[in-house]
Amino acid sequence: xxxxxxxxxxxxxxxxxxTRGTLDFNNTPVTFASGDTKIKKDEGASANTTNNPSHEGExxxxxxxxxxxxxxxxxxxxxxxxxxxxxxxxxxxxxTYGNSSAELTLANxxxxxxxxxxxxxxxxxxxDNAIMLLYMTLRNKLDVTSSAKEVHNDAGTVxxxxxxxxxxxxxxxxxxxxxx
Numbered sequence: 576x577x578x579x580x581x582x583x584x585x586x587x588x589x590x591x592x593x594t595r596g597t598l599d600f601n602n603t604p605v606t607f608a609s610g611d612t613k614i615k616k617d618e619g620a621s622a623n624t625t626n627n628p629s630h631e632g633e634x635x636x637x638x639x640x641x642x643x644x645x646x647x648x649x650x651x652x653x654x655x656x657x658x659x660x661x662x663x664x665x666x667x668x669x670x671t672y673g674n675s676s677a678e679l680t681l682a683n684x685x686x687x688x689x690x691x692x693x694x695x696x697x698x699x700x701x702x703d704n705a706i707m708l709l710y711m712t713l714r715n716k717l718d719v720t721s722s723a724k725e726v727h728n729d730a731g732t733v734x735x736x737x738x739x740x741x742x743x744x745x746x747x748x749x750x751x752x753x754x755x
Contacts, residue, residue, distance in 0.1 A: 578667060582674035583646045588638050589631065592654070593663040600634020601662050610657050612638060616647035628654065638667075647671065648678040693734045693754045708735075724748065 580586040592601040607627040615621045625644060628636040638652065650669040656662055670678040688703045696708055708726070711734070716727040725736040733754035740747045
């Protein structure tokens with residue numbers, strides 16, 4: 576599983592160290608040597624991290640990655656004892672967001688989404704269409720009677736509707752269909 580962090584922004588990553596040959600956290604602070612923690616950005620060459628990890632207690636360590644180290648879509652940190660093997664090897668995978676070069680670009684979504692036209696909503700909509708239908712339902716006129724629910728566009732045209740029924744014990748909303 577990957578950590579999620581903002582692209583190009585200094586970040587602190589927490590991780591456990593397991594004592595070599597056991598299943599226990601390494602509670603005794605270890606001394607990191609140069610080369611024990613390496614960074615690989617976007618499957619490129621490995622390099623030493625700018626900082627070494629710090630023991631936070633109870634076998635949990637933290638590593639500060641500077642803004643430059645965070646400029647990649649995918650970052651892999653390896654924590655490998657290069658000498659006496661006091662701890663088990665560790666890998667930390669980081670996916671970034673918040674930049675067009677990031678792994679996840681949804682946080683950068685700045686384009687306006689067009690309103691939906693009159694039609695039956697798809698059973699497999701794009702993310703844009705799914706969000707827009709929810710948005711239009713919340714923002715625009717919504718007519719609800721004892722027998723129907725109608726979603727309107729900004730101009731007031733019904734784009735989709737569904738039939739409602741309630742016999743006093745069971746309330747039913749049918750699948751949405753195209754407007755009028």
